[in-house]
Structures are given as structure tokens and as C-alpha cells.
Amino acid sequence: MFIQPTTLIEALEAKRQFGSAAAFLAGGTDLVVLINHGRMPARVFIDLSHIEGLSQIQCFAADQCADDPLTRDFDAAKVFVCGPTTTFAQLARLPVRALAEAARSVGGPQIRNRGTIAGNLATASPAGDGSTALLALDGRVEVQNLYGSRVIALREFFLDYRKTALAPDEMIVRVAFPATWLTGWRKLGKRGAMNISTVCCAVGISDSRRVHIAFGSVGPYPLRAEQTANYLTEALRGDPAAFGDPAVQKHAVELAQAEVRPIDDFRASADYRRAMSGTLLQKVMRQLAEELTPTTSAIV
Numbered sequence: 220m221f222i223q224p225t226t227l228i229e230a231l232e233a234k235r236q237f238g239s240a241a242a243f244l245a246g247g248t249d250l251v252v253l254i255n256h257g258r259m260p261a262r263v264f265i266d267l268s269h270i271e272g273l274s275q276i277q278c279f280a281a282d283q284c285a286d287d288p289l290t291r292d293f294d295a296a297k298v299f300v301c302g303p304t305t306t307f308a309q310l311a312r313l314p315v316r317a318l319a320e321a322a323r324s325v326g327g328p329q330i331r332n333r334g335t336i337a338g339n340l341a342t343a344s345p346a347g348d349g350s351t352a353l354l355a356l357d358g359r360v361e362v363q364n365l366y367g368s369r370v371i372a373l374r375e376f377f378l379d380y381r382k383t384a385l386a387p388d389e390m391i392v393r394v395a396f397p398a399t400w401l402t403g404w405r406k407l408g409k410r411g412a413m414n415i416s417t418v419c420c421a422v423g424i425s426d427s428r429r430v431h432i433a434f435g436s437v438g439p440y441p442l443r444a445e446q447t448a449n450y451l452t453e454a455l456r457g458d459p460a461a462f463g464d465p466a467v468q469k470h471a472v473e474l475a476q477a478e479v480r481p482i483d484d485f486r487a488s489a490d491y492r493r494a495m496s497g498t499l500l501q502k503v504m505r506q507l508a509e510e511l512t513p514t515t516s517a518i519v
């Protein structure tokens with residue numbers, strides 16, 4: 220069955236009625252692949268494309284965020300809030316480097332024009348590029364059912380391989396992430412385009428210099444590297460030039476390699492993925508080091 224609601228309430232009502240037998244259809248870039256492979260359990264599709272306003276992006280200053288549980292206490296001067304059907308093509312234009320570069324690295328132009336941020340999160344692929352970047356931004360989602368809404372921090376959203384904290388009647392209705400953090404991104408894959416990652420790494424540094432790190436394709440779902448992030452937060456608070464220090468980089472690489480949980484598969488061995496996790500983190504650190512300690516420009 221194919222349902223085309225024109226309001227959010229109609230979409231949520233359909234999901235309440237059919238539960239796990241129904242799937243929201245956003246860009247269809249994951250769903251259609253599953254259908255083609257005969258691996259889609261849902262028999263009801265709720266198309267989100269006729270509901271207005273679901274792909275809006277808004278930016279709020281911190282003082283506008285205090286009353287909204289989705290946006291409050293973000294440790295950022297500004298916060299972006301995206302609708303669920305915001306596409307990768309839209310995200311690629313945002314001034315948040317990790318997310319924009321992750322979005323630019325997804326598939327080809329057609330996939331980026333159709334694939335959405337909520338679809339990437341709900342699919343919960345270990346290789347989800349948008350999901351990995353948003354984890355390093357300590358992003359949050361607002362999920363809603365017919366009876367109300369709740370906010371889930373993305374660090375608590377991914378539960379297991381393609382399993383999330385979403386209940387069968389809930390829909391992701393908003394995604395929030397900081398607009399002012401310093402961020403970096405690296406992705407390693409077999410080709411330059413249409414490329415699922417072998418490993419990807421995102422780093423976010425909050426306005427108060429707390430470090431957040433996430434890896435994709437090295438675990439059952441996109442992973443945060445908490446110990447590595449804690450170590451780098453301390454190092455950075457002690458010395459703004461810490462990211463450029465080879466000894467700090469070396470220790471961070473060792474910690475990250477111990478935190479990732481890769482497996483062998485047809486794309487790469489676990490050992491290679493573990494090694495590359497460290498390499499990508501080091502590359503991001505080197506890039507961020509320059510921005511954390513900019514060289515003083517000559518006074519004219």
C-alpha cells in the first residue's frame with residue numbers, strides 16, 4: 220500500500236495504524252535498494268514528499284535556543300535545525316565543514332539530491348556518512364508520534380546493527396547540530412565517487428573546546444570515540460597547539476585504534492580499518508591544528 224499524506228499528523232496516524240509494517244519513504248535511496256533485493260519487510264509506504272516544510276533549514280542564536288529541548292545547551296553560539304527531508308545537496312552547502320564534506324562525499328549527484336538526513340540516520344548503516352558527521356557534532360533528533368515528541372541525543376540513538384532508539388510509531392521530525400564548532404572530516408573508500416566508506420572519521424570541537432570524535436564503518440553502527448575525545452579535550456585545554464604536537468597525535472591514534480570495533484568484510488580487513496582509523500584521525504588533527512593556532516598575520 221502507498222500512502223501520500225499531506226500533513227505530519229496524517230503521516231503519524233498512518234504509522235500508528237500500521238506500526239512496523241509501514242515505512243516512511245523519504246528519498247527512497249535505501250528503501251528502494253531493499254525492495255529490489257527483496258529485503259524490505261514493510262508492506263505500507265508512507266511518502267513524505269507531499270508534506271510541506273520538511274526540508275527547511277533554520278539557524279538560531281544561542282539566546283533563541285533556551286526554551287527548546289532540541290536546541291538548548293549546545294555549547295555553541297548558533298545552532299542549525301533541519302527538517303527530516305533535508306537532502307545531502309542542501310547539507311553540502313552549509314558552513315559546517317564535517318557535515319558539508321560528508322554530504323558532498325555521498326553517492327553521486329542524483330543520490331545527493333534525493334537522499335535525506337533522517338533517512339541516513341534511520342537506516343543506521345555503520346557507513347552512514349551524515350550519521351557519522353552528526354555524531355561528532357553531538358547532534359540531536361526530535362522524534363514524534365501522535366501523542367507527543369521527545370529529543371534523543373545521537374550518541375544514544377544507534378543501538379546495534381541497523382537498530383535505533385526509534386519506536387515503531389515515531390518519526391524523526393527535526394535534526395539539530397551546532398553551527399559554530401570547528402570541525403573536520405576524512406573518508407577513505409575505494410573510488411572517488413559513488414563511494415561507501417571503508418573508514419570515515421569526523422571531529423567536532425565545541426565553542427568551549429570540548430572535542431567530539433566519531434568513526435564510520437568500524438563497528439556495527441557509527442561510533443563515538445569517547446576516550447580519545449576526552450584525552451584530546453584535556454590536551455587542548457592545556458595547550459591550544461596540542462593538535463599539532465606529534466606526541467599528542469600518536470597517543471590519540473593509539474587510543475582511537477583501541478576504541479574502534481571493525482570487522483573483516485569484502486571491503487577491507489579489520490586490521491586495515493583499525494590502522495586507517497588512526498591515519499584519518501591524524502589527518503583531521505593536522506588540519507584542525509592550523510585553525511586552532513592560526514599564524515599571526517602581518518599588521519599592515
Ligand SMILES: Cc1cc2nc3c(=O)[nH]c(=O)nc-3n(C[C@H](O)[C@H](O)[C@H](O)COP(=O)(O)OP(=O)(O)OC[C@H]3O[C@@H](n4cnc5c(N)ncnc54)[C@H](O)[C@@H]3O)c2cc1C
Nearest residue numbers: 243245246247248249250325326334335338339341348391
Ligand atoms: C548508489 C548509492 C550510493 C550511496 N552512497 C552513500 C554514501 O556514500 N554514504 C552514505 O552515507 N549513504 C550512501 N547511500 C545511502 C543513502 O543514500 C542514504 O542512507 C540516505 O541518506 C537515505 O535517505 P533516504 O531519504 O533516501 O531514505 P529512504 O530510503 O527513503 O529511507 C531509509 C530508511 O529511513 C526511514 N526514514 C526515512 N525518513 C524517516 C523519518 N523522517 N523518520 C523515521 N524514519 C525515516 C525509512 O522508513 C527507511 O527505513 C547510497 C545509496 C545509493 C543507492
